Amino acid sequence: MVLTAQSILHRYGAITVLQAPDFELGEHEHCAVVGPSGSGKSTLLNVLAGILRPSVGSIVLEGDDLYPPAGRDDRWRGRRIGVVPQKLHLLASLSALDNVAIACHFAGTSELAAAPLLEQLGLADRVWAKPAELSLGEQQRVAIARAVVNHPRLLLADEPTSSLDDDNAQRVLDLLLKVAHTARALLVVATHDARIRARFARVIQLERPA
């Protein structure tokens, strides 16, 4: 198995915000995480991204515990996990190119891959534009490029189509599937969109914790 999640539960104080079923993903497996509002879809993606240590449970990616008991040694995280957040979260002070290059910088990989990747995503003439100068669709492609530039094994996307019409939603999902395929990454998409859910054979259903 490439990814194993066991007994994942997260609390804020006394309130449980996430209780996920155990699941495993093998090579070339993609899945959708679905559930009602407040069921913890974004929380689960944060846990899978390695930025939110769960109160209980373990995540193992390619044999490595994402949250080892002795503390968080997360230096390898940037090379193995790519995230396309719902709010995109681009750095306003950097150009599109630097927003992608920064992921290489932190992962310790070559930044030369950033420009060709943006070119492949149709942003060849927008590489020096700041996020504020880009359209929402362009920003989304920059965020996708940033997530896949290090060829991660796990690609996470949080509600990637929430603000898009039908055509654009399908286009973005096609793009995610394509880059995940090219990067040989597992794709996990959190969504409440039935159109997206229908594209995945594997679905992880979350329920609002009691």
Next chain:
Amino acid sequence: MTAVGLVVAQMRRRPLQTVLGVALLALGIATLVFVVVVQSQLTRQLERDARNIDLVVGAKGSPLQLVLSAVYQVDVPTGNVPLATVDLLRGNRLVRQAIPLAMGDSYRGFRIVGTEPAFLELHEAALASGRMWSAPMQAVVGSEVALETGLAPGAEFFGTHGIAEGGAVHEDARYRVVGVLARTQSVIDRLVLTDKASFWHVHEGDAVDEAERRILEAEREVTAILVRYASPMGAAIVPRQINAESRLQAASPASEIARLFAVVGVGIETMRGFAWILVGSSLLALFVTLFNALEERRYDIAIMRLVGASSARVAGLLLLEAWLLAGVALALGLALGVAAVAVVGSWLAEARAFSLSASAIGPAMGLVVTVALAVATLAAVLPAWRAARMDVSRVLAMG
């Protein structure tokens, strides 16, 4: 994208805070550089000028004035004492050396001192060019005098009565320069030296007959006598012997300068304290700058964590930012401090007093660089620790 490039891009988002933080730290560093350099150079110079001089003998008056005028050449002499005092001291078995100084004239603000070759040995001065005087009205000039006035072996000049510029010129007494001294970084650099007999030649004029000549010779005086003891016992006995004489007083450079520092030292210590207060304020300012930067950039830092920056890496970036700010402040502070030393040095040079060199800041450099880096590191510790412990998912959710 380098780490420095990333930090600079972040700093450019809040230019005013960055500039103010750097400016405050630069001012603290400049003050520290100025105080440390001035204090260390003045102390060193005072010690060097008084080296090998155990006692100064001169006319009654202020002992501090006697030391300042005879050792450091920065005050008016207290008066003259009979030449016979020199022989009296040389006959004292507790005195190893007695060097007479005849003062009262100057050339373009530089004092002319009539003395003996032993005075040069006292200051370990060597000739850079020419030779020692061998007769009255021959002069050997210090390196600063030569540089400032252009006097060189073969040149001639007339002395001026008094130790300030603008006195009456002794037009009938022409000095001839026979040598120039190498730089010693002591008081001798600022002196025109000649045989003590030159002073009598200038001030006595010609005797009309042998009887008058004998009278003039008997009345000859010197301004001060620098004394070295033959044994430690001298310190206990010789000053008392001198002070028992009605016209004479003995002053110890070491105790007079200690007394001077007891007064002036308060000012120096105040300035030093002020510099440290400024450095402390800079520490707070830099801390506030970094802390505010962290608060403002929590979201950006969370994004960096999201795209793969480890917590140590984020802390490292904040530390790098602090060091970059400190580096710029250090460069500016050093430049400002050196400029201030150069300005004060030029004032002192015009007053023919102590010499301050802006280029001799070497010993202060280590302290200043250490202080700047320590301040930057201290200021960055808490923000870096908070950045490393940030709840990334919560900050992103709020962003």
